[in-house]
Amino acid sequence: MFKDLDPLLHSQLRLAVMSILISAVEAEFVFIREKTNSTAGNLSVQIEKLREAGYISVEKSFKGKMPRTTCRITPEGIAAFEKYVEDLNSYLQKK
Amino acid sequence: MFKDLDPLLHSQLRLAVMSILISAVEAEFVFIREKTNSTAGNLSVQIEKLREAGYISVEKSFKGKMPRTTCRITPEGIAAFEKYVEDLNSYLQKK
DNA sequence: TAAACTAGTTTATAATATAAACCAAATATT
DNA sequence: AATATTTGGTTTATATTATAAACTAGTTTA
Known part of the structure; x- marks a missing residue:
């Protein structure tokens, strides 16, 4: 009935990071920090x-x-991410 | 951009409980425990x-x-619950 | 009447999230 | 040119949370 939710994704900040990255080719740390309004x-x-x-790759360089x-x-x-979204649906059936 | 998620609902077990209760008039402790496969x-x-x-009311009686x-x-x-589901959507936009 | 089961609650522990404190280098200020 | 501030992070300490183990109170079964 209820699917187990990937604990790595069932976290507000990590989910937000993944949400940004799934719709962008890449994103910089500072950009993600601003978008998620989180501390460094x-x-x-x-x-x-x-x-x-x-789940992600991280590359360090210089600008x-x-x-x-x-x-x-x-x-x-x-x-x-896609599995998480699907699994979540088992919880979200509306009245 | 990302809405804050109600921490009370952003928990697998509590969300499952709410999910059961939103589509049932009422539910017994034992029923919920079985459906959610959780410990008492x-x-x-x-x-x-x-x-x-x-978010819920609890009534004790005897069977x-x-x-x-x-x-x-x-x-x-x-x-x-409805707000949580709506807020969640800000994270779930697909690619 | 003792053993096992039911229906929970309380409490201790493990896991997690979060920010404070820190670091190294770059840039701005006087 | 020294020093203060800012940038872009990491490390670490703390607070919060989730979870199961241990317990309680009573019931049913052997």
């Missing part, structure tokens, strides 16, 4: 969790002299 | 949280000699 510390931790899980962290969703990330 | 302890705690928040706990969703519970 929290975002850093959650991005690392998504990366560890293989001029300033550091830049770029995130991309992986095929596994896309699959996990 | 966990369910007891989560039901109390929903009750405290005013013969055995105790029975019956739950119902309240109008505030219905409103909160």
Whole structure:
């Protein structure tokens, strides 16, 4: 009846990150922080969790002299997100 | 962009409880425990949280000699659930 | 009458989310 | 040119949350 929800995605901030990345080719750390209105510390931790899980890839480079962290969703990330959305539907049947 | 999700509903077990109650007039503790496949302890705690928040009402009675706990969703519970589902949609836009 | 079961609650622990504190380098200020 | 501030993060400490284990109170069964 109720599908188990991927605990990695059932988190407001991580879900927001995935939501951004699923509709963008890539996104920078600062952009994601602004869009999600999160603190850098929290975002850093959650991005690392998504990366560890293989849901996103993270690339570090420089924009001029300033550091830049770029995130991309992986095929596994896309699959996990789509499964999460589907599983969620088992909970959302309206009256 | 991303709406804040009601933390009381953004929990797998509590969301499942609300999902059951939104489509039933009432439901007994044991029924909910079976449907959600949860332990009694966990369910007891989560039901109390929903009750405290005013999202459900809880009535204790007897079925013969055995105790029975019956739950119902309240109008505030219905409103909160519907808002949660709507807010969730800000995260679920597909590619 | 003792063992096992029912229907829960309370409490201890594990997991999680979050922000505060920190770091290194770049840029702006006096 | 020194120093203050800002940028772009990471690490770590704390608060919150979820969850199951342990317990309670009573009932049914052997």
